[in-house]
Amino acid sequence: MNPFNEKPSKSILEMVPTLKELSPKPYNKLETDPYTKARVILMNGIEVEAALFGHNFHRHCVDNDLRREIALCRRMEQMQQKSINWLSPSDETPLETTISYEQLAVDLTAWLAMHEPDPYAKACMDFALLEDFDHLYRYANLLKADEDIPTHKLTLDTIEITPGRPTIAHHRHPSDTVRRAANAKVADIRTMINTMTLTAGEQQTMNFYMNIGNTAPEGVSRDLFLEIGMVEEQHVTQYGALLDPTMTWLENLLLHEYVESYLYYSFSQFETDPSIKKIWENCFEQEVAHLHKACELLFKYEGKEWQQVLPTGEYPDLLDLKPTKEYVREVLAKTVANTADKEDFVDVSNLPENHEFFVWNDQVNGRVQDVPSHVVIREQIDQNSEDYRYEDAESAVFALRDRTKDNTSLGRKQEK
Template sequence: MSLNPFTLKPMPMNKCFGNWNKLYPKAYDKNEADPYTKVRIILMNGTEFEAQWFLHNFARHCNNNDIRRELALTRRIEQQQQKKISMLKPIDESTLETTISYEQLAVDLTAIMAQYDPDPYVKAALDFALLEDFDHLYRYSDLLEMEEGIRGERLVGSYTEIMPGRPTISEHRYPFDDVRRFAPIGSSDMLTNLHTMIITAAEQQTMNYYMNIGQTHKSELGRRLYSEIAMIEEQHVTQYESLIDPNSTWMEMALCHEYAECYLYYSMMEDETDSHVRDIWEEHFNMEIAHLHAAANMLKKYERKDWQQVIPVGEFPMLLSFNKNIENNKKHVRDVLKNTVKNTSVLEEYAEVCSVPENYEFFKYNDTVNGSSGSVASHNVIEQYITEAGEDYRFQETQHPVKELRCRTCDNTDVGRNCD
């Protein structure tokens, strides 16, 4: 049954505050928790980071202290929500173990959105970055097994395959080539608007995570890998944020942010298998209803607009579900690999690397950043693993769909970067 959050009665904003004990929930057991519970926690942690980050930027571009006080009230609650969610991660879960969940989220969230988004251009953007996050999962998984003796397939619960995607060495593009055309809110499907906001928040969170924890890793090779992949995450944030309509006012975007949070918490409630975590999603959903109504009231008061002028249909579109898309995701990733792994980007479009002129900026930039493949961490991780184990670490249910990426004893550095 469809749900319209604008029709629900909001709780008083001051009832949303919690004390320190409430903000420190029982963490999940890393050996027992469902992989998708971990994925949902990372997604909602990133969503809350995006909420407070946006509200801080709104306040920095606003000269009305009455508005800034309202933003501060909402932002303080969003901060408490973020603290509670982040503390669900257990103390004994290593940074690399958490990283595997980050990349599983990136792969499966992107695959779900790509399968259902009604906008072909947004779908193409999702599919393009999907193959890159898929490769990151493979690189980090080999590092994890090599350094900690933990097999990634156990962490992803066999929901997600682990094998090469578009090689990370091939992903380094000139900055101009990560900027996309935006999807106008007024003429776009609501599901597309939600997807562009959600995926931007998720990738922003991943970029921030790698930027801040990479230097704490215990090995030089791991530090270098985090540094390299963090740069690709910056490219992904550039791509996804450019899909969002920049013509909306701050008030309109505040309303859209709160609507997206309501949508996500409700989706997570419906999808969650852990009753303890589900209770948190429900609690936060009720808080977000209050935030949404506050944003609608500010839009009405300061811009004299009804919420329907920004979000014409309040009912949620199809909810986001990880559990219902496991097999579909695996097939989708394989199909996209088979058909587009050799693609790169040319300004706002995508093209097979062999069709790109030899003097194009992509090749110059890629060569400048990478130098020789022997200095590239994403390549060295796999080469070192092969040297020690005889072949790379993978979890694949059938043969790799791309012939050039089937070899287990050498790491391909040409796919998506050089012509065959």
């Protein structure tokens, strides 16, 4: 599939939906496939990124004719975002939604890493993957404590619930969250899609926790959202750093529209819910029109053809969200003790003793017994004699197998 070869069936104005059409029937939180929920969350985040990018473009553009053009596409992106976000049912609690957010983060990152041709970009994905995997475990224990819901009943056993790199070890100096930027002129199209998708997905998670975290009950629940919300800031910084900063606004607009069209087309092929599948199909048709408009603007204002921005118009392998248990286990076994050292990743034991990681981590965490991600597990163990897990087999990491004690040193303290 090459969207540049597709001819829009209608003009953008002819595709404008009514307000009634923007309010679809929500999914059933207990019966819906967890990957349908994940697709909804991701495309909500993709459209939020489109809207935020469009507004920033608007604020940095001096030509009002061009601003009018991007205002039309941005309004359509906002409509898509509302329609998708309104698929989430009102009876789904914020904590239940959070479980879907973290499952998306794990399975999306793992799938993209498995298909990533660039070794450095893949290493970045593998690094953040183990942190989102641990976040899922921490929130799952909170859900069990607060609402007495075992997370595997929501995820339908599609993902393991077990510790990753402990969240207490995620808090790093800001200088160690910046990565090396890609060169869009030579980068594989897969890498460009992957990095933009993950930037938008992690940004959506960051924004979600920023907005709903303070609505959680006072105590460990509220504090856990705060702690993990700060880690999401690090993930957004990491993935955003991988994007090519030399691309112009109009080149970026073209890439945004291309990635959106790719994702909608992918999900239209794999969606199991007929009504939501129709939404993906409609949005794909709209994005093809947006993409052609982006091509038109790029040529009009910069004299460039789309081929000067993208190496090929053909979509790579379509994104098919599915269980990634074995891949996550493999990455966990090999890199659980890694941390960041500027742009690179190293075993924490190989850092110099005075490295800024240790100073920052100790400063942010304070007393270990007060760290929310540790407290939520300790309280679960105190109440039930063990933590909550759902594993196909015992952990791939020996240090994480003890269900009666939360590990707070792995990836954080040097082995003696």
